[in-house]
Amino acid sequence: DAGVIQSPRHEVTEMGQEVTLRCKPISGHNSLFWYRQTMMRGLELLIYFNNNVPIDDSGMPEDRFSAKMPNASFSTLKIQPSEPRDSAVYFCASSPRDFPQVSFGPGTRLTVT
Amino acid sequence: AQSVTQLGSHVSVSEGALVLLRCNYSSSVPPYLFWYVQYPNQGLQLLLKYTSAATLVKGINGFEAEFKKSETSFHLTKPSAHMSDAAEYFCAVSTPTSGTYKYIFGTGTRLKVLA
Numbered sequence: 001d002a003g004v005i006q007s008p009r010h011e012v013t014e015m016g017q018e019v020t021l022r023c024k025p026i027s028g029h030n031s032l033f034w035y036r037q038t039m040m041r042g043l044e045l046l047i048y049f050n051n052n053v054p055i056d057d058s059g060m061p062e063d064r065f066s067a068k069m070p071n072a073s074f075s076t077l078k079i080q081p082s083e084p085r086d087s088a089v090y091f092c093a094s095s096p097r098d099f100p101q102v103s104f105g106p107g108t109r110l111t112v113t
Numbered sequence: 114a115q116s117v118t119q120l121g122s123h124v125s126v127s128e129g130a131l132v133l134l135r136c137n138y139s140s141s142v143p144p145y146l147f148w149y150v151q152y153p154n155q156g157l158q159l160l161l162k163y164t165s166a167a168t169l170v171k172g173i174n175g176f177e178a179e180f181k182k183s184e185t186s187f188h189l190t191k192p193s194a195h196m197s198d199a200a201e202y203f204c205a206v207s208t209p210t211s212g213t214y215k216y217i218f219g220t221g222t223r224l225k226v227l228a
Contacts, residue, residue, distance in 0.1 A: 004156075031213040042220035043157075043203060050213040091156060093216075100145040100164060100207045100214040104156035 002026075004105035006092050012111045018080040021108045024073055025094030033093040033102065034067055034077050043091075049075065082112045115140045115206045119219035127227045132176075132191040134222045136204030139185065145214070146187040147205040148178055151221075157203060163187060174198070199226045 005024040013019055025032050033048040047057040049069045057067070064083070069075040079086055089109050095102040120135040138144060145164050149157040161172025168180040174197075178189045187204060204219040 033216065035218075043218040045215070045217065048213070048215065050211060055211045055213065056215065093157075095214060095216075097213070100209075100216075101147075101159065101162060102205075102207075102214075102216050103159075104149075106156045 004092055004094055004103055006090075006105035006108050008108060009106060010109050010111075012113065013082055014113055015083055016081045017112075018078065019082045019086075019110060019112075021077040021090050021092075021110070023075045023077070023092030023105060025075070025092070026096075026103055027073070028096060029094035029103075030072070030097045031095045031102075032069060032075050033095070034075070035091040035093065035104075037089045037091060037107070038087075046077070079110075082110075084112045086110060087112050115144065115208055115215070115217045117204050117206050117217055117219035119202075119204050119222050121222055122220065123223050123225065125225040125227060126194045128196055129193050132189070132194045132198065132224065134189040134202050134204075134224065136178075136187045136189065136219060137185050138187060138204070138206045140206055140208055142208050145207040146178075146180060147207065147216075148172065148176070148187075148189050149203045149205060149218075151201045151203065153200075160189070160202070194224075194226045196226050196228065199224055 034046040046059045052069045089107045092105045093102045116139045118137045147162045148160040163180045171177045207214045207216045
């Protein structure tokens with residue numbers, strides 16, 4: 001299995017620009033999670049989906065952040081407009097239906113200047 | 114609500130010494146518990162997990178953890194540290210919710226191994 005795939009691996013953008021992060025979960029996994037990791041706040045759960053439906057987005061920091069999962073094999077996390085304080089590593093993770101175990105992607109390192 | 118507390122954001126041990134990383138959890142229902150490891154510039158990898166079977170769980174790379182309900186703890190140990198164990202370690206708790214599982218992570222403990 002290829003594991004969770006994220007793109008891009010690195011993104012550098014200027015303040016005010018739109019940023020879109022992409023994720024392909026492990027085939028057959030029915031839940032998908034977006035996390036943000038920073039030195040100050042550690043690993044924060046932003047939003048998660050079950051069967052492509054958003055279950056809990058209470059971790060999304062602001063309305064500038066949005067996430068979609070149009071099908072079982074693809075999800076996006078969008079930031080519009082981006083700000084320097086959004087700089088972080090963003091992880092996508094997925095887990096199967098039948099037992100609790102979450103698998104992480106390699107992350108996208110976002111730098112907003 | 115679930116939560117995880119990891120005591121000590123940084124731990125240093127000598128090579129060959131015992132590794133002990135502490136994790137306490139809070140959960141209103143019986144939890145599933147996990148330890149993940151993160152090497153620099155990489156994602157998180159599963160070390161071990163507790164899913165209500167044996168309370169002493171063995172994982173990869175010689176690590177193990179013991180679930181103690183009375184203490185609400187799930188500390189990670191390794192008898193003898195190796196230089197390659199230097200990494201950041203995350204404890205996580207999960208409970209069923211809305212047909213899936215929600216995973217909450219602690220703030221992490223960075224392990225340094227001294228030669």
